[in-house]
Amino acid sequence: MKKTLAIALGFIVSAPxxxxxxxxxxxxxxxxxxxxxxxxxxxxxxxxxxxxxxKKGLIERVKREGxxxxxxxxxxxxxxxxxxxxxxxxxxxxxxxNVNANVPSAFRDGDGQWVALTKxxxxxxxxxxxxxxxxxxxxxxxxxxxxxxxxxxxxxxHPYNLGLVASMIAHHGEAQTKTWLEGMKAxxxxxxxxxxxxxxxxxxxxxxxxxxxxxxxxxxxxxxxxQKAWAxxxxxxxxxxTDRGSHINxxxxxxxKYAKNPENALKLIEYMTDNKAQNMYxxxxxxxxxxxxxxxxxxxASWGSFKEDSLPxxxxxxxxxxxxxxxxxxxxDL
Amino acid sequence: MTYKFKLSKWQLFAxxxxxxxxxxxxxxxxxxxxxxxxxxxHLWDTVLWDYISNTVLLILGVCALSSVIALPLGxxxxxxxxxxxxxxxxxxxxxxAMPTYIIAYVYTDLLDYAGPVQITLREWFGWQSPSDYWFxxxxxxxxxxxxxxxxxYPYLFLIFKTALREQSFKLVQASQLMGLSPTKSFxxxxxxxxxxxxxxxxxxISMETMADFATVSYFAxxxxxxxxxDTWFGYYSLTAAAKISGVMLLLLFLALMAERFSRRNQAVxxxxxxxxxxxLYILKGKSAWLATAFCxxxxxxxxxxxxxxxxxxxxxxxxxxxxxxxFNYAWQSLKVAxxxxxxxxxxxxxxxxxxxxxxxxxxxxxxxxxxxGYALPGTVLAIAVLLPLTLLESSxxxxxxxxxxxxxxxxxxxxxxIVIAYVVRFYAIAHxxxxxxxxxxxxxxxxxxxxxGKSQGQTLRLVHLPLLRRGLLTAALLxxxxxxxxxxxxxxLRPFNFESLATHVFQYVSDEQLELASISALSIVIVGFIPLxxxxxxxxxxx
Numbered sequence: 001m002k003k004t005l006a007i008a009l010g011f012i013v014s015a016p017x018x019x020x021x022x023x024x025x026x027x028x029x030x031x032x033x034x035x036x037x038x039x040x041x042x043x044x045x046x047x048x049x050x051x052x053x054x055k056k057g058l059i060e061r062v063k064r065e066g067x068x069x070x071x072x073x074x075x076x077x078x079x080x081x082x083x084x085x086x087x088x089x090x091x092x093x094x095x096x097x098n099v100n101a102n103v104p105s106a107f108r109d110g111d112g113q114w115v116a117l118t119k120x121x122x123x124x125x126x127x128x129x130x131x132x133x134x135x136x137x138x139x140x141x142x143x144x145x146x147x148x149x150x151x152x153x154x155x156x157x158h159p160y161n162l163g164l165v166a167s168m169i170a171h172h173g174e175a176q177t178k179t180w181l182e183g184m185k186a187x188x189x190x191x192x193x194x195x196x197x198x199x200x201x202x203x204x205x206x207x208x209x210x211x212x213x214x215x216x217x218x219x220x221x222x223x224x225x226x227q228k229a230w231a232x233x234x235x236x237x238x239x240x241x242t243d244r245g246s247h248i249n250x251x252x253x254x255x256x257k258y259a260k261n262p263e264n265a266l267k268l269i270e271y272m273t274d275n276k277a278q279n280m281y282x283x284x285x286x287x288x289x290x291x292x293x294x295x296x297x298x299x300x301a302s303w304g305s306f307k308e309d310s311l312p313x314x315x316x317x318x319x320x321x322x323x324x325x326x327x328x329x330x331x332x333d334l
Numbered sequence: 335m336t337y338k339f340k341l342s343k344w345q346l347f348a349x350x351x352x353x354x355x356x357x358x359x360x361x362x363x364x365x366x367x368x369x370x371x372x373x374x375x376h377l378w379d380t381v382l383w384d385y386i387s388n389t390v391l392l393i394l395g396v397c398a399l400s401s402v403i404a405l406p407l408g409x410x411x412x413x414x415x416x417x418x419x420x421x422x423x424x425x426x427x428x429x430x431a432m433p434t435y436i437i438a439y440v441y442t443d444l445l446d447y448a449g450p451v452q453i454t455l456r457e458w459f460g461w462q463s464p465s466d467y468w469f470x471x472x473x474x475x476x477x478x479x480x481x482x483x484x485x486x487y488p489y490l491f492l493i494f495k496t497a498l499r500e501q502s503f504k505l506v507q508a509s510q511l512m513g514l515s516p517t518k519s520f521x522x523x524x525x526x527x528x529x530x531x532x533x534x535x536x537x538x539i540s541m542e543t544m545a546d547f548a549t550v551s552y553f554a555x556x557x558x559x560x561x562x563x564d565t566w567f568g569y570y571s572l573t574a575a576a577k578i579s580g581v582m583l584l585l586l587f588l589a590l591m592a593e594r595f596s597r598r599n600q601a602v603x604x605x606x607x608x609x610x611x612x613x614l615y616i617l618k619g620k621s622a623w624l625a626t627a628f629c630x631x632x633x634x635x636x637x638x639x640x641x642x643x644x645x646x647x648x649x650x651x652x653x654x655x656x657x658x659x660x661f662n663y664a665w666q667s668l669k670v671a672x673x674x675x676x677x678x679x680x681x682x683x684x685x686x687x688x689x690x691x692x693x694x695x696x697x698x699x700x701x702x703x704x705x706x707g708y709a710l711p712g713t714v715l716a717i718a719v720l721l722p723l724t725l726l727e728s729s730x731x732x733x734x735x736x737x738x739x740x741x742x743x744x745x746x747x748x749x750x751x752i753v754i755a756y757v758v759r760f761y762a763i764a765h766x767x768x769x770x771x772x773x774x775x776x777x778x779x780x781x782x783x784x785x786x787g788k789s790q791g792q793t794l795r796l797v798h799l800p801l802l803r804r805g806l807l808t809a810a811l812l813x814x815x816x817x818x819x820x821x822x823x824x825x826x827l828r829p830f831n832f833e834s835l836a837t838h839v840f841q842y843v844s845d846e847q848l849e850l851a852s853i854s855a856l857s858i859v860i861v862g863f864i865p866l867x868x869x870x871x872x873x874x875x876x877x
Contacts, residue, residue: 032842054825056713057567058826060566061717061720065743068742194552194554201448321568324564
């Protein structure tokens with residue numbers, strides 16, 4: 001019995017070999033979104049990339065692994081995760097003049113603990129047939145009774161929506177945001193469900209006329225044969241152009257505190273913030289590059305330029321727990 | 335006579351298994367005592383009651399629907415003859431190989447407003463918009479109940495059928511002689527005699543339902559699992575999340591204890607060791623047709639339709655969905671599933687055997703302790719497993735430090751952790767299946783063996799194991815298939831570059847693009863067929 005067990009264990013425990021020229025990544029982003037960029041990085045530098053992808057729990061894993069963690073870099077899909085990593089003291093300073101030159105200061109941490117890689121706008125999609133373009137639309141208006149039964153969204157607790165609600169608190173305070181959430185909930189066409197794509201689909205189907213969604217989803221949908229028809233049924237609006245500008249979220253990266261290959265991690269971040277990778281983010285994933293002057297994909301460019309909400313991300317992030325509380329209080333998802 | 339405390343090797347083994355497998359839970363509960371309860375009380379004041387009622391309704395609904403599907407199926411295939419029975423007997427287990435989130439995804443695609451069903455209806459009746467007609471919404475609590483029951487009923491089917499087969503036919507024959515109709519005999523004899531097995535199966539189904547996150551979140555049904563994830567990832571409070579997990583487990587234990595208490599004075603033993611394969615009732619005419627139709631409908635809805643949709647995706651998206659890495663993914667899945675099945679079965683046999691022979695107090699506790707992992711949501715379990723393992727690693731590293739040595743993340747940086755997590759999670763399945771077979775072996779056999787001078791170990795090997803063959807195969811099959819499907823723990827705990835079929839599927843499902851992972855999804859189901867086929871064949875042959 002003991003022998004069998006020993007053989008069985010020996011069979012499965014095969015320690016992976018780690019060469020020196022590697023960078024080990026924990027990623028919240030799906031591999032198929034970042035693989036082309038990582039492949040090109042390997043081609044350019046000869047540094048191999050190893051990835052563990054998960055949607056939940058990676059931060060806890062880094063924390064528990066402590067100083068033996070094999071992760072050199074964490075890639076996130078929203079700013080709250082970046083700031084949480086910093087708050088938990090799991091990051092180290094990204095010290096690079098290249099990165100500082102590539103990324104405007106609004107999109108990196110003041111102490112260099114994290115850096116944004118791409119920007120995404122929290123847009124409001126409107127039905128082309130039933131509402132048309134709404135250039136003056138504001139997030140505040142989503143609570144206006146004139147849109148009763150017309151709005152679709154994913155769960156209020158998704159990081160993208162939490163970010164938006166946190167920014168509303170930052171601008172308007174707790175009480176007013178709660179009233180706004182109640183108004184928006186009363187306007188919902190259905191219980192929050194699905195992802196951002198599913199909301200666009202629902203507009204196409206006629207279930208609702210307005211949908212919250214990130215900018216790049218529309219681009220990705222237009223590339224998909226089946227989803228093209230959904231995407232063509234909506235108009236993309238950039239809210240609050242007449243005042244503070246649209247809410248921005250970011251994907252980003254940190255170098256972990258106990259990184260075993262910090263130089264390689266830094267090289268990867270430098271690569272990811274530079275022209276080529278920024279261009280790939282724009283053309284393949286339809287995201288907005290953080291580096292100024294990098295060309296947008298022609299589709300994204302066709303949506304026109306817009307004003308961004310300039311409130312710093314770590315300022316917004318402070319209100320995230322409160323945002324979640326308010327969403328529970330108004331039972332937004334129930 | 336003086337009482338002398340003596341620790342037998344069986345007791346030692348059973349208790350160590352129980353304690354080791356429940357260690358993650360204790361670490362989690364310890365975690366829940368840290369920190370403050372502000373988040374918890376906020377939830378209590380706002381949404382917690384909605385979550386609790388949704389959870390209770392979900393579990394009751396899934397148990398009820400699974401029973402309505404599985405009990406008649408089990409009885410029909412065990413005792414009756416009707417057209418197609420031979421095929422249904424194994425085919426009705428197939429949905430087990432289907433991950434719940436996949437069936438949920440497929441049916442949402444089929445049945446929602448833009449799906450083919452509603453489009454066809456609109457064409458037929460000339461409806462224009464959603465306000466012109468009513469159609470049930472699948473993304474609801476009832477929808478989730480149906481989806482989960484469709485993939486979990488095979489637990490009950492399999493365990494109930496095995497129980498019926500191992501039961502003495504004489505009682506059913508006696509009921510026949512006394513003039514009970516087949517229906518009455520089903521309710522008054524078969525159900526009553528198999529109550530222990532049925533409850534064991536329903537307990538498994540409840541725990542699995544409780545731990546589900548993918549399906550309920552896809553259907554936007556908020557349950558206690560939602561609360562666990564919200565508190566952890568939204569409020570960044572693992573302690574509050576641990577507290578809620580604790581409440582969930584407590585509720586489940588109370589329910590199980592109440593059931594056990596209610597049948598404290600009952601025992602059912604096997605009087606003959608043979609297994610019955612000939613049919614008691616030959617169904618003819620309308621009833622035969624009805625039986626076939628019932629089995630056929632269940633199979634169609636729970637398996638044939640989802641597979642057809644997946645096949646359709648796979649063909650349409652073949653170019654984008656094919657990857658040469660599939661064999662590698664499948665191999666990783668098979669390897670882990672195989673190892674975990676062997677370990678859980680081995681542990682299960684010894685622990686259940688201890689329950690049987692124990693003369694000490696609390697013989698059931700080790701098994702109960704070891705089974706706790708099953709009700710924890712996957713990601714929570716994953717972290718719970720990391721707690722003791724990382725602590726162990728860092729203690730070892732601290733000891734070695736003066737000698738300039740360290741083992742790094744020898745455990746948590748390898749597949750070892752995934753295996754441990756699966757053993758912790760799926761031990762309950764093995765235990766349940768083995769226990770329900772073990773209790774039907776009459777103690778008189780043990781006494782006979784003892785009177786012939788055989789030791790306890792010899793009794794286990796020579797008397798029990800041969801009689802348990804069927805139960806062990808069932809248990810191994812269930813654990814194997816669960817491992818193939820399992821996602822959250824594998825996702826979070828895997829080492830670099832470890833990709834199994836399930837993790838490959840997830841990266842696309844998480845973006846609601848199952849089409850692109852349809853080939854992997856089909857592979858999960860097909861790889862599940864293989865053990866199903868062999869185990870079924872071996873069960874048939876040795877009757």
